[in-house]
Amino acid sequence: MVIKLDKVDVVIVGTGWAGGVVAAELSKAGYKVVGLERGKNQVRADYIGVKDELRYTNRYEMMQNLAPETITSRNYLDETALPVRTRQEMMAGTDLGGGSVHWAGATYRWRPYDFKIRSMTIERYGKAKIPEGMTIQDWGITYDEMEKYYDRWEKTAGISGEPDPLGDKRTNDYPNPPMMESPPIKLFKEAAKKLGYHPFQVASGNLSQGYTNPDGEVMNACMYCSYCTQYGCDFGAKSDPLVTVLPTAMKTGNYEARVGSYVRRVLHEGGKATGVLYVDDLTGQEYEQPADVVVLAAFTFTNNRLLMLSKIGQQYNPQTRKGVIGRNLNGQFNITFLGARGYFEDKKFNYYAGAGALGGTMSDFAADNFDHTNLNFIGGGGIEMRQYGEAAISSNHVPKGTPKWGAEFKKNSIHYAYRNLVVWYTPNVMSWWHNFYDLDPTYKDDFGDPLLRITNKYTDQDRNIAKFGIEKCREIMEEMGADIIDEDEVPYEFDHIYSGGHYAGGVIMGTDPATSAVNNYLQMWDMDNLFVVGGSAFPQFGGHHPTSTIGALGYRAAEGIDKYLKNGGQLVAGKMESNKV
Amino acid sequence: MADRPTDVNEKKGMSRRTFMKNTGLVAGGVVGGGLFGGLLTNQFQKKTDVKNTSTGKDSGQLQDARVFFTRAEDFDILSAATERILPKDDLGPGAIELGVPYFIDKQLHSEWGINAKEYMKGPFVLNMDTTGNHNKTRDQDNQGPNTETQVPTPTPRYQTKMNRGEIFIIGLRGMDLTAQKEFGAKFVELSPEQQDEVMRMFDDGQVELKGIGSQNFFHLLLQTTLEGAYADPVYGGNRDMMGWKMKEYPGPRASYMAQIEPEEFVKLDQQSLRDYQGH
Numbered sequence A: 001m002v003i004k005l006d007k008v009d010v011v012i013v014g015t016g017w018a019g020g021v022v023a024a025e026l027s028k029a030g031y032k033v034v035g036l037e038r039g040k041n042q043v044r045a046d047y048i049g050v051k052d053e054l055r056y057t058n059r060y061e062m063m064q065n066l067a068p069e070t071i072t073s074r075n076y077l078d079e080t081a082l083p084v085r086t087r088q089e090m091m092a093g094t095d096l097g098g099g100s101v102h103w104a105g106a107t108y109r110w111r112p113y114d115f116k117i118r119s120m121t122i123e124r125y126g127k128a129k130i131p132e133g134m135t136i137q138d139w140g141i142t143y144d145e146m147e148k149y150y151d152r153w154e155k156t157a158g159i160s161g162e163p164d165p166l167g168d169k170r171t172n173d174y175p176n177p178p179m180m181e182s183p184p185i186k187l188f189k190e191a192a193k194k195l196g197y198h199p200f201q202v203a204s205g206n207l208s209q210g211y212t213n214p215d216g217e218v219m220n221a222c223m224y225c226s227y228c229t230q231y232g233c234d235f236g237a238k239s240d241p242l243v244t245v246l247p248t249a250m251k252t253g254n255y256e257a258r259v260g261s262y263v264r265r266v267l268h269e270g271g272k273a274t275g276v277l278y279v280d281d282l283t284g285q286e287y288e289q290p291a292d293v294v295v296l297a298a299f300t301f302t303n304n305r306l307l308m309l310s311k312i313g314q315q316y317n318p319q320t321r322k323g324v325i326g327r328n329l330n331g332q333f334n335i336t337f338l339g340a341r342g343y344f345e346d347k348k349f350n351y352y353a354g355a356g357a358l359g360g361t362m363s364d365f366a367a368d369n370f371d372h373t374n375l376n377f378i379g380g381g382g383i384e385m386r387q388y389g390e391a392a393i394s395s396n397h398v399p400k401g402t403p404k405w406g407a408e409f410k411k412n413s414i415h416y417a418y419r420n421l422v423v424w425y426t427p428n429v430m431s432w433w434h435n436f437y438d439l440d441p442t443y444k445d446d447f448g449d450p451l452l453r454i455t456n457k458y459t460d461q462d463r464n465i466a467k468f469g470i471e472k473c474r475e476i477m478e479e480m481g482a483d484i485i486d487e488d489e490v491p492y493e494f495d496h497i498y499s500g501g502h503y504a505g506g507v508i509m510g511t512d513p514a515t516s517a518v519n520n521y522l523q524m525w526d527m528d529n530l531f532v533v534g535g536s537a538f539p540q541f542g543g544h545h546p547t548s549t550i551g552a553l554g555y556r557a558a559e560g561i562d563k564y565l566k567n568g569g570q571l572v573a574g575k576m577e578s579n580k581v
Numbered sequence B: 001m002a003d004r005p006t007d008v009n010e011k012k013g014m015s016r017r018t019f020m021k022n023t024g025l026v027a028g029g030v031v032g033g034g035l036f037g038g039l040l041t042n043q044f045q046k047k048t049d050v051k052n053t054s055t056g057k058d059s060g061q062l063q064d065a066r067v068f069f070t071r072a073e074d075f076d077i078l079s080a081a082t083e084r085i086l087p088k089d090d091l092g093p094g095a096i097e098l099g100v101p102y103f104i105d106k107q108l109h110s111e112w113g114i115n116a117k118e119y120m121k122g123p124f125v126l127n128m129d130t131t132g133n134h135n136k137t138r139d140q141d142n143q144g145p146n147t148e149t150q151v152p153t154p155t156p157r158y159q160t161k162m163n164r165g166e167i168f169i170i171g172l173r174g175m176d177l178t179a180q181k182e183f184g185a186k187f188v189e190l191s192p193e194q195q196d197e198v199m200r201m202f203d204d205g206q207v208e209l210k211g212i213g214s215q216n217f218f219h220l221l222l223q224t225t226l227e228g229a230y231a232d233p234v235y236g237g238n239r240d241m242m243g244w245k246m247k248e249y250p251g252p253r254a255s256y257m258a259q260i261e262p263e264e265f266v267k268l269d270q271q272s273l274r275d276y277q278g279h
Helices: A017-028 A053-058 A117-125 A143-157 A183-194 A245-251 A300-309 A407-415 A460-480 A547-567 B005-012 B016-028 B034-053 B072-085 B100-108 B164-183 B192-203 B214-230 B239-247 B273-277
Strands: A008-013 A033-036 A071-074 A255-258 A261-269 A272-280 A286-296 A327-331 A338-343 A359-362 A381-386 A420-427 A436-444 A450-455 A484-487 A503-506 A530-532
Touching (some): A008 A272, A017 A245, A071 A436, A183 A359, A300 A436, A300 A503, A530 A547, B072 B192
Parallel strands (some): A033 A255
Antiparallel strands (some): A272 A286, A338 A420, A381 A420
16 A cells, blocks of 8 residues: 655655755755655764774775666676676665765866867867767856856865866866875876966865855864765765755755655656656655655666656667667776876885865866867866875785785785875766666566666767877876875776766756757656656766766756746656757 | 684684584584584584684674574684685685674575565576676776676676575575585685685686576675775674774764865774764
């Protein structure tokens, strides 16, 4: 028996940055909002005293339990996809605050180029520069329009940073100064400068000082304890929804976060969403939560799967290349974050110390900041060196040629534990007709619903841009004076490892309802009162980490939902044929 | 035999020789009259052995009992193999002295060992030629093993119906069978060089095991050995924080702010999770 609950103004699936920002803004505006979270309740106390590398880094304590549900994966259309079974291979955030609680904190705005990649490429290099089958498209929103949302999110999150010398227009500086500069960061910056580049400090969600955000939420200064990435913050010093937008929403009295609530369907009738169907994880009781507006703000995978299971929108078909749901799968895979690792004989760094977003970076090879005329790829990305603070299990890097075990391995792994640094490149990831999401024909979840299936393969574009980045990283590492430099190898094919949490697309934003699922307010073209917010809206992946763009899109969506609740209807007029595939 | 690393470690508690001695008592069946009596005697003697050879420190001694492995022989092979992965040398203790075998035993008894949070629904499509069950860190291809080890495969890696505990049993017994086939003796009786030879065969994927590639088992063994050496001592390995001392890793702290800016390496005393939570 499904229990039907009282109707609310807005029901939001997910409590991460996307769902949290929307919840805070709409509950502040006086709407009654319910947030549904599949995981458990989490507060700061859950992270105090649990600095345990094995439990969090190696056993994935904060990641989604895959026993009830995972994804399946394959490279080619003619393959059978297999389930990605272990948390080592598939990490998605869970619990209140979602993946945003265990993020490292590195913050990058995406570039004007990222939002207009197709038209800017054609404008500068001609149409032939975009290879056949690459389905990149303009977002239908520009950087200038996004700027105020970025600014808003950075203030909410208390981002600590300094301007990028090659950066784009900013209305305001970061609300807090950059983090401390360690010797490895200095080394990186000096080397980059000598080579004529423009290094700067990574903007960070680890706060450089105590801060009160515009909503009145108080955050503490980072203690540089090293337990950031894959951990919740012990000190309330890492910006996440648990210390910012969720308490803001709760204070209004208009927001209720229901944990242990596994959403199975978006309910709809006559082209309008009527609410969602969810199951209480502890009791098995099914509930219907009716709402005027339904917001899907879960992880990319869940946003896609819920639309497919609920039969909303036309499923993308790679054979006909028609349909929009599941189109343009993108993200950062094992071809991203490649670079060069250097081993130093005469230097020993305090590398056990650090913070998730402590690092140096540069934009000289980002976006279209360099001429691509004679290059066999388009796009670019940041070059980054981070000092996360390595614990003992993870600090086992050894130079190439060292055996994987035995006496020599032991000797080298101990000798080099604090004598190695890595510099990497984070290029754009383009979308292709053959990379997409749909439902798996074989594997099911605990309720008998099909799993989400991913089909993803690499192209020359991916391999060429990675190779270019590795060479640049090597050049910097040489200048840094490493005695041994090991370059990453470019993998030929995607390895089905979903370990970084940066997977996007499938419910993409655009101007044309034939090639996009949502308009630039994240409102579905097909269903006026359904908004799909998060990385699922990226038509292709920008040249850096996604978090601030997701936060900014949350503010954009909240504005749209407010408009819709006041006036109804489609907020944007669709332009057909704007982006012919 | 005398210079084998595990023999050197005998004073530190569990050792291969202790096991072999005890196993001999049972196998011989002459002590105490009958198998049951032999087992009792064996248990009694083993406890005495451990007590007599303990380091006198309180770390982990009460935890030195198997909760996953039922056969002492399996645990004995595990101990010997982990010691070859991380041998005792002049840098510091090896896997046995660090308590790695007991760490692995406890891990296999945990939710991780029974794959409680992994997707374990069928069908299981296991291609023995190409399918591994383990992944890698981003830069693993080129920089040697971290805690995770890599097998290049065209499919998602873990496609066996077996959980990690079952894989360990199949793998360790496979090592013993391989030892007997190649060298005519049990794995624990081989010289270190011969043991390495058997382990290399597993590492190279040359050994046939039921339902799992030998390489996949071996990488699981590699991964857990490093985890046991360097995880917080609360899990039964990294005994007395000796792994951390060897590596100069200080352990969890409230803050490393004072270590961010200095140019020189700052060596700190080790602290465990127990110290951290005990504030």
